[in-house]
Amino acid sequence: MEHLAYFDCPTGVAGDMCLGALVDAGLPVDVLHQQLSGLPSEVRFTLAVQPVQRQGQRATQVLVHPQGEQPHHRHWAEIRTWLAEAHLPPAVQNWSQGIFQRLAQTEGRVHGMPPEQVGFHEVGAVDAIVDIVGTCIGLHYFNITKIYCSPLPLGSGTVKTAHGIMAVPTPAVLQLCQQRQVPIYDNGIDRELVTPTGAAIVTTLAQGFGRPPALKLERVGWGAGGRELPLANILRLWLGSPPASALTEPVVLLETQVDDMSPQGLAYACERLREGGALDVWIQAITMKKGRQGVLLQVLCHPELVAPCEELLLQETTTLGVRRQWQERRLLPRRLVTVMTDWGEVAVKVAEYTGRRVNVQPEYEDCARIARTHGLPWKQVHQQVLHRFWQDMGQES
Known part of the structure; x- marks a missing residue:
């Protein structure tokens, strides 16, 4: 608690x-x-x-x-x-x-x-x-x-x-x-x-x-x-x-736009940011001044990681500045359950709202491991995990 x-x-x-x-x-x-x-x-x-x-x-x-x-x-x-x-x-x-x-x-x-x-x-x-x-x-x-x-x-x-x-x-x-x-x-x-x-x-x-x-x-x-x-x-x-229905925590959104970087450099910068603890990193295509094609690079992180994430943005990209926005994110309570499939155990994340199950998602890495090992389509593994979950646990509260 x-x-x-x-x-x-x-x-x-x-x-x-x-x-x-x-x-x-x-x-x-x-x-x-x-x-x-x-x-x-x-x-x-x-x-x-x-x-x-x-x-x-x-x-x-x-x-x-x-x-x-x-x-x-x-x-x-x-x-x-x-x-x-x-x-x-x-x-x-x-x-x-x-x-x-x-x-x-x-x-x-x-x-x-x-x-x-x-x-x-x-x-x-x-x-x-x-x-x-x-x-x-x-x-x-x-x-x-x-x-x-x-x-x-x-x-x-x-x-x-x-x-x-x-x-x-x-x-x-x-x-x-x-x-x-x-x-x-x-x-x-x-x-x-x-x-x-x-x-x-x-x-x-x-x-x-x-x-x-x-x-x-x-x-x-x-x-x-x-x-x-x-x-x-x-x-x-x-x-x-925290309220029983959801958890809220402060986060910071960092963002900058660049129009003079190679895709390889951007990919490397995003990788470094994720390794550094960023909650999420994403890129959007944008049109900048004088019609230049560029990208908007955005980073979501906990407040205590603002300084190291900004440092990575300034070191690994060509930007000359970073904007920051203090925000809150709402988190649904979630728990992990284990589902037994024909190929072994798979972890499934279950999210709840006001005591009701609202989202069920098999762990990607578990499904990908099984798909590679057994030469199966990933979506087939994913679908069977969901089927087994609802078959075995669908009636549970």
């Missing part, structure tokens, strides 16, 4: 907002405390959970108070060792390590050093560590299997950091958003809206950025930011499951 989470971020995203939204959605504070106790003893803190008002709207704020002498600067190697030794559920451990690893790689690019030498300042503080690990604990508590996020308003102005006064968005936030091709916009608020911690959480865990996926909304959590802003400073967390 899939469980979906959607981070709706009208005023950006920060680690404490993510954690606050999860607690507001129903993550028990005692469960959070119990699992956070699996962190090493060096991470000493107390939690304060309180309801607050932001522009007249109720939300939950989670404050992390460090205890004792706590450094504000820790290296990636130290945090990685802590997480490896922590007593945490495997999923929480893997997610947390992935978030910090992405941060280390990003900070390394920003400062021109290997990730192993990166020292975290604000992100290495106890509150940031608890925000990241606590967010992963909350997502694991709700058995979340897929995470999505809205486009992000990055804010503007300046912010004081351990490296001095920096322009907003900070270099790390820009790098994180660029790596995942996050859609960004300006909401007119002159403040830092996306922190490195928040950006690292969503760019590591989210499968896509854009409009919310289709889901049966089961819970909503409201996580408060620390400041009052012209817009209610609240991250809204939507939790639910």
Whole structure:
């Protein structure tokens, strides 16, 4: 059973907002405390959970108070060792390590050093560590299997950091958003809206950025930011499951047209794109300016593969640019069943809609293998598989 989470971020995203939204959605504070106790003893803190008002709207704020002498600067190697030794559920451990690893790689690019030498300042503080690990604990508590996020308003102005006064968005936030091709916009608020911690959480865990996926909304959590802003400073967390009738997921359509490539080069480019994980690749004949005959090359891919697919298009074709469209595709629930034929087993894909069987399709490769092996027409094999399916399973629900 899939469980979906959607981070709706009208005023950006920060680690404490993510954690606050999860607690507001129903993550028990005692469960959070119990699992956070699996962190090493060096991470000493107390939690304060309180309801607050932001522009007249109720939300939950989670404050992390460090205890004792706590450094504000820790290296990636130290945090990685802590997480490896922590007593945490495997999923929480893997997610947390992935978030910090992405941060280390990003900070390394920003400062021109290997990730192993990166020292975290604000992100290495106890509150940031608890925000990241606590967010992963909350997502694991709700058995979340897929995470999505809205486009992000990055804010503007300046912010004081351990490296001095920096322009907003900070270099790390820009790098994180660029790596995942996050859609960004300006909401007119002159403040830092996306922190490195928040950006690292969503760019590591989210499968896509854009409009919310289709889901049966089961819970909503409201996580408060620390400041009052012209817009209610609240991250809204939507939790639910896919509709029973169909699954919807975000996809990106990439397209470009060319009129100066050989058919062999185009075929090779399409092959590379499919090998690179594109969901589908197709070509249409078109007439371009000055009556030139050309082709429209279109690629459908998951959001996380936009950058590598665009790179392949730019490297393997003669195009000078690529357009992209953020879309959603609807998927019917499907399952594979095995049908026994005179020539052996064949897998058959069965798709359903509102509990009714609406599409039955034998697997092409299985039919092609049998046709080649036995010297039969492919369509004969295909037809017998369908006949056997309806004969043996047509009455099943």
